[in-house]
Amino acid sequence: MTESPTARIAEYAAGTAYDRLPHEVVDRAKIIVFDELACAVLGRELDPGVLVAAYVARSGGAPESTVLGTADRLPAPLAALANGTAGHADEFDGVHVTGGHPGAVIVPAAFATAERLRRGGAELINAVVLGYDVGTRLVDAVGGAGRIASVHHLHSDFLHAYGAASAAARLLGLDAGRHRHAAALTAGHAIGLRALFGEDRHISKALANGQAAAAGVTGAFMAEAGLEGNDSVLEAPGGVLDAWADPARRDRVTRGLGDDHAVLGAHVKFYSAGxxxxxxxxxxxxxxxxxxxxxxxxxxxxxxxxxxxxxxxxxxxxxxxxxxxxxxxxxxxxxxxxxxxxxxxxxxxxxxxxxxxxxxxxxxxxxxxxxxxxxxxxxxxxxxxxxxxxxxxxxxRGHAHRGPVTWDDLDGKWRELLGSRIGPGRYAEALTAAKDLERVDDVSVLASLLTRRDQP
Missing domain, CATH: 3.30.1330.120 (2-methylcitrate dehydratase PrpD)
Structure with a gap:
């Protein structure tokens, strides 16, 4: 009997490990992590970032994860919501060859979960790579961001919620069965209408990414708590693939899984525009x-x-x-x-x-x-x-097919912008920590460096 896509992805996700990742995949993932977190810090001063930070602060809760750009620590789903929204508050965050903005969903979700669990950088890297492998394959299976917008009138970034769920579930150490439940439980929280693009201040468009990040984290923690969902939510009648996949591309949801890592198809933006x-x-x-x-x-x-x-x-x-x-x-x-x-x-x-x-x-x-x-x-x-x-x-510039983005390139993008906001000393420390992320024992260290200003 052929293994179902949901089962195949869950088995793969539960068995992933940092030490099996190629060097170029690790380096690209670290660049993605730093770039996306920096975008969240920068986006905190724009309307979507300001408004969502005020909203989550009023919600309160356990001090688990950092709302970047503030002194607030809140429950992981709320931090993922705030940081995902701020990460796409501007059009400066990364994109992907399949279309859409996976980084503003997957990185905030994985980072908030890793902070809550006090996980190290190596586990965060593995989770981000996994999240991209799952989320971008779902987007590819529907025919790319363009097809899901034109045919189904949806915003494709909500599909990255499933990548966020895989990333969070792996950080939690869930078995394959609970990975499947995490995906199903995420489905109840994740959807994105194309109509969200039709507003003036980029608020609902940014919020769609934050909501997808929160959906993935919520689904994973619900699965950890023992809640269940359809074991075959991707391929089941009325499921994700049944509803939206392009029949000619449906098999792409698992094609190359474990060998063709999707982070290598990620782009870094060097202009602040769509x-x-x-x-x-x-x-x-x-x-x-x-x-x-x-x-x-x-x-x-x-x-x-x-x-x-x-x-x-x-x-x-x-x-x-x-x-x-x-x-x-x-x-x-x-x-x-x-x-x-x-x-x-x-x-x-x-x-x-x-x-x-x-x-x-x-x-x-x-x-x-x-x-x-x-x-x-x-x-x-x-x-x-x-x-x-x-x-x-x-x-x-920054497109994956043009050649890899280097740390010098990334430093050129962020040194003045981020250094002027958190202080040049902390910026230098944060960049060094990101370059050596696999050696960081607790990712909260990076959060603190990206949040505080240098003291006189």
Missing amino acids: YPIHAPVEAALRIVADTGIATADIDAVVVHLPARTADIVDGRRMPTINLQHMLGVALVAGGLGFEDAHSEPLRRDPRVAALAARVSIERHPGIDEAPPYARGATVDVVTGDGSRHSVRIEHP
Whole structure:
């Protein structure tokens, strides 16, 4: 009898161990952990992070896990909710070749659980790798983030709740049977409507990630407590795969499990904007740098994108996922860091508005529409004298297919941003701890370094 997907994943998850992970997988996982935790600290000062931190603080409870960016310690599901929401409060957190934002779900869930249990860095690394292996395979099985949005009108990141449940259950040391129950119990807490994207301040979109993280932690702790669910929740009639999987891709939910580690398909963002905007911004900035064109001389910017990708970022109300606005900001500022993307003066700058009005999108159906999403773009900049300059970016900086992100790259992203918030000394200690995460005996050490400022 063929082993069911739920059983196969549960058996695999219960038997995973840090010492069987390849070096490159460990290194990528550590980079993901630091990047996602840093995003949560940064996101704490934006509206979604501020509001969710106030909400969980009022809820109270046992001081188990850190709400990053605050002095609060709360029950692990609440900390996962707060840190997952803050982690995606901005569009600076990592994405994946299958689409979506697994890191803002899986890392906060695993970290909150590891803190509660006083687990070490090696166990956290293993849990994060496992969470990616499960969550991204579910997204792949439905046909990628694009298909679940267009066909089922859902936000794919809720599927990463199942990866979060696997990560938390492994940290708890649950057996395979309880891993299956953890997945089933998570199902009652995890769903994400595509309509959540249709708001102005990124709050419900960010909260969807936090809620998925909390769902996974809750499901795992419920399973530990002896609560049960459908043993075959993935493949059962009316289950996850039955409801949403692409029949042609259904087998991908277990394909390569244990050999093809999904963290290697994770991307790190270096621009503070929705990911489909990254290649256009990089291409436009390269054209300006190579040619010396002044922004005042730009008559038109034509961006060539896959149709589905264009729909994500074309004229959106949220500024950081509005392609036209972000290109205008980048061209005026000469870059698109966090401070640029959130600058009120730039948002009101008439030069930005004028450039945004000159940006048009050419849609190319069928190009890069299926996972793995390359997120490439071609940009044409046309000047007033009729000259046209064109650059193609196949994979934006930080994309897994462009090459691995190094610790120096990550330090360049975070040294000033995070150091100015927690203090340069603590930042240096936190980065060192993350690089040597497998040697950290209790991950709460990293939480404390990322939360407090240097003392005089």
